[in-house]
Amino acid sequence: MPDCPVPLTDETRILLAHGGGGTLMHRLIESVFLPRFANARLDERHDGAVLEAGGVKLAFTTDSYVVRPLFFPGGDIGKLAVHGTVNDLAMCGARPLWLSAGFILEEGLPRETLERVADSMRDACRAAGVELVTGDTKVVDRGKADGLFINTSGIGLVEAPAPVAPRSMRPGDAVLVNGDVGRHGMAVMSVREGLSFEGGIVSDTAPLAAVVLDLLAAGVEVHCLRDATRGGLAGVLLELAAGAKRSLLIEEPCVPVDEAVRGACELLGLDPLQVANEGRFVAVVPDQDAERALAIMRRHPESAGARRIGRVLDDARGVVTLKSALGVGRLLDLPAGDPLPRIC
Amino acid sequence: MPDCPVPLTDETRILLAHGGGGTLMHRLIESVFLPRFANARLDERHDGAVLEAGGVKLAFTTDSYVVRPLFFPGGDIGKLAVHGTVNDLAMCGARPLWLSAGFILEEGLPRETLERVADSMRDACRAAGVELVTGDTKVVDRGKADGLFINTSGIGLVEAPAPVAPRSMRPGDAVLVNGDVGRHGMAVMSVREGLSFEGGIVSDTAPLAAVVLDLLAAGVEVHCLRDATRGGLAGVLLELAAGAKRSLLIEEPCVPVDEAVRGACELLGLDPLQVANEGRFVAVVPDQDAERALAIMRRHPESAGARRIGRVLDDARGVVTLKSALGVGRLLDLPAGDPLPRIC
Numbered sequence: 001m002p003d004c005p006v007p008l009t010d011e012t013r014i015l016l017a018h019g020g021g022g023t024l025m026h027r028l029i030e031s032v033f034l035p036r037f038a039n040a041r042l043d044e045r046h047d048g049a050v051l052e053a054g055g056v057k058l059a060f061t062t063d064s065y066v067v068r069p070l071f072f073p074g075g076d077i078g079k080l081a082v083h084g085t086v087n088d089l090a091m092c093g094a095r096p097l098w099l100s101a102g103f104i105l106e107e108g109l110p111r112e113t114l115e116r117v118a119d120s121m122r123d124a125c126r127a128a129g130v131e132l133v134t135g136d137t138k139v140v141d142r143g144k145a146d147g148l149f150i151n152t153s154g155i156g157l158v159e160a161p162a163p164v165a166p167r168s169m170r171p172g173d174a175v176l177v178n179g180d181v182g183r184h185g186m187a188v189m190s191v192r193e194g195l196s197f198e199g200g201i202v203s204d205t206a207p208l209a210a211v212v213l214d215l216l217a218a219g220v221e222v223h224c225l226r227d228a229t230r231g232g233l234a235g236v237l238l239e240l241a242a243g244a245k246r247s248l249l250i251e252e253p254c255v256p257v258d259e260a261v262r263g264a265c266e267l268l269g270l271d272p273l274q275v276a277n278e279g280r281f282v283a284v285v286p287d288q289d290a291e292r293a294l295a296i297m298r299r300h301p302e303s304a305g306a307r308r309i310g311r312v313l314d315d316a317r318g319v320v321t322l323k324s325a326l327g328v329g330r331l332l333d334l335p336a337g338d339p340l341p342r343i344c
Numbered sequence: 345m346p347d348c349p350v351p352l353t354d355e356t357r358i359l360l361a362h363g364g365g366g367t368l369m370h371r372l373i374e375s376v377f378l379p380r381f382a383n384a385r386l387d388e389r390h391d392g393a394v395l396e397a398g399g400v401k402l403a404f405t406t407d408s409y410v411v412r413p414l415f416f417p418g419g420d421i422g423k424l425a426v427h428g429t430v431n432d433l434a435m436c437g438a439r440p441l442w443l444s445a446g447f448i449l450e451e452g453l454p455r456e457t458l459e460r461v462a463d464s465m466r467d468a469c470r471a472a473g474v475e476l477v478t479g480d481t482k483v484v485d486r487g488k489a490d491g492l493f494i495n496t497s498g499i500g501l502v503e504a505p506a507p508v509a510p511r512s513m514r515p516g517d518a519v520l521v522n523g524d525v526g527r528h529g530m531a532v533m534s535v536r537e538g539l540s541f542e543g544g545i546v547s548d549t550a551p552l553a554a555v556v557l558d559l560l561a562a563g564v565e566v567h568c569l570r571d572a573t574r575g576g577l578a579g580v581l582l583e584l585a586a587g588a589k590r591s592l593l594i595e596e597p598c599v600p601v602d603e604a605v606r607g608a609c610e611l612l613g614l615d616p617l618q619v620a621n622e623g624r625f626v627a628v629v630p631d632q633d634a635e636r637a638l639a640i641m642r643r644h645p646e647s648a649g650a651r652r653i654g655r656v657l658d659d660a661r662g663v664v665t666l667k668s669a670l671g672v673g674r675l676l677d678l679p680a681g682d683p684l685p686r687i688c
Binding site (some may be wrong): 011012013014016017018019020025027028029030032033036037040041042047048049051053054055056058060061062063064066067097098100101103105106107108109110114115118119121122125132133134135136137139141143145146149151153155157228244256257280305311342343 | 355356357358359360361362363364369373376378379380381383385388390391392393395397399400404405406407408409410441442445446447448449450451452453454455456458459461463465466469475476477478479480481482483484485487488489490493495497499501511525564604684
């Protein structure tokens with residue numbers, strides 16, 4: 001009997017969980033989009049496409065942002081929209097250069113809200129060294145959007161000398177993460193639900209291009225990169241393992257989780273490894289480069305908590321085993337949707 | 345006393361008209377976005393940005409689609425989303441190559457609707473010779489979107505040897521349009537309002553890259569191109585005149601308008617020149633290239649009705665004069681919003 005982690009659903013209609021980064025979203029993409037638009041770039045299932053134009057290697061990516069509420073501890077929809085697209089380009093081993101911004105505004109939105117978001121995007125663009133070069137504004141009737149949605153797409157120049165992709169992962173490679181996980185999701189949750197957690201939880205949203213470009217400039221052989229957004233760290237590890245057709249062994253006690261986040265997750269019955277991040281990424285590098293890579297990562301404030309959390313196994317099943325402090329291993333599983341919807 | 349074409353409004357909130365391609369939208373862009381993101385590409389106020397990467401000239405553009413209803417005579421939101429972005433790239437003198445697609449789905453959307461839209465996008469991509477290489481899917485709660493919004497961004501390779509922009513327009517240049525105007529807006533309107541117009545009005549939505557690339561390949565000196573979407577032909581002519589700081593003289597009887605469209609517009613009190621198109625563009629070319637350009641345009645079915653409609657004057661006021669059949673001239677004015685909201 002197959003296991004059944006997916007709730008029985010009316011498959012004829014779209015559910016919130018179809019946007020959650022879990023099995024339902026993957027199934028939707030695999031059944032609706034991939035068969036129709038099949039091509040090498042889309043089939044790679046990366047956060048961005050790597051393209052060649054006139055001998056120049058470009059990365060191209062897109063993301064829509066529907067986070068609710070628009071403002072939360074540590075950030076807002078505008079900051080997310082810039083960081084998210086910058087980070088997707090960085091995860092392709094690219095230097096982010098140009099962004100587009102498409103706004104869908106709801107009639108009645110306070111102009112001041114739009115201005116605050118635009119201020120935040122301006123600051124985030126400056127900090128990440130990207131230029132917003134083209135845009136679009138649409139307005140929909142009152143009640144037909146939730147205040148404000150933003151799409152950002154981005155172009156970067158690929159600086160990685162070799163493909164940064166799951167298929168480049170090798171047995172024995174080290175799996176690194178650049179800091180503690182679960183903060184973004186819990187920060188949004190706290191304000192959405194009016195909860196106040198001890199110590200206050202602030203989103204980890206941050207641009208990740210500088211640290212990635214430093215790794216590349218230092219000659220670290222970066223095999224794979226992926227930011228741990230929807231689906232959390234668990235989702236990313238499962239995607240990488242499946243894409244690489246290589247199993248991963250993760251030492252659970254090595255995965256950094258802030259005490260306030262751990263407490264809040266326990267309270268709400270959530271697994272911090274499944275909670276979305278917006279400034280965390282997984283890097284897969286050769287074992288002999290791991291310590292050097294960690295040292296470089298720790299020079300950047302957003303990656304100060306970088307840790308080695310596991311390794312790539314010589315096993316083509318593509319599963320992820322989480323080893324507890326007691327040495328017990330359990331297979332990681334992707335949830336159906338995100339435990340926290342509309343987190344980005 | 346300044347004239348006051350804009351309704352007195354509560355300027356502290358977003359109105360539907362802010363998305364209409366009229367003066368209110370321009371004012372919003374000028375007051376909120378341009379001051380924050382000022383750069384040469386954005387200041388150009390084109391539908392796309394022209395960028396240089398490693399010696400390669402790229403065009404980059406973005407558009408969100410919120411058309412209501414999703415399906416209308418001659419097209420649907422998916423077709424629009426592909427054509428619109430392909431056309432914005434073409435208007436930069438570029439060969440469209442790659443598209444991204446960002447979907448915002450409303451919980452409860454019938455899966456069959458999404459599949460029809462995806463089918464349509466696949467067909468439109470094939471017809472336009474572009475590849476959809478990266479995407480994103482978000483789902484928002486029931487009631488928080490209007491079924492389905494799509495953002496497409498696109499990258500093209502610039503093939504025009506000289507800048508295709510209002511500043512390249514010269515006195516004496518001919519102003520051409522590739523066919524009859526006002527069909528898209530009236531087609532959407534007919535189904536939205538349940539009106540049935542004599543003869544049936546079908547949207548003109550079409551990809552325009554092939555005809556533009558043919559003009560360039562034939563060595564036609566293309567000074568400026570702009571597709572006549574939101575704001576209609578009138579909006580585009582006013583934008584070009586203001587951007588070029590050159591006045592335009594348009595012969596109103598030369599502007600092709602389908603009889604059914606003219607009748608429907610009269611019925612609804614609309615000016616067909618202000619109604620949005622999705623397969624119509626204005627080309628500004630040197631007078632001596634005009635006849636050759638028209639002949640090339642007419643070889644393409646979507647441009648079979650190409651006409652010369654006016655010329656660029658040696659006058660820096662940047663106004664547009666519409667000369668009637670009786671020889672009477674009147675100054676064209678931009679409406680505050682689109683007379684028909686959510687047309688694309």
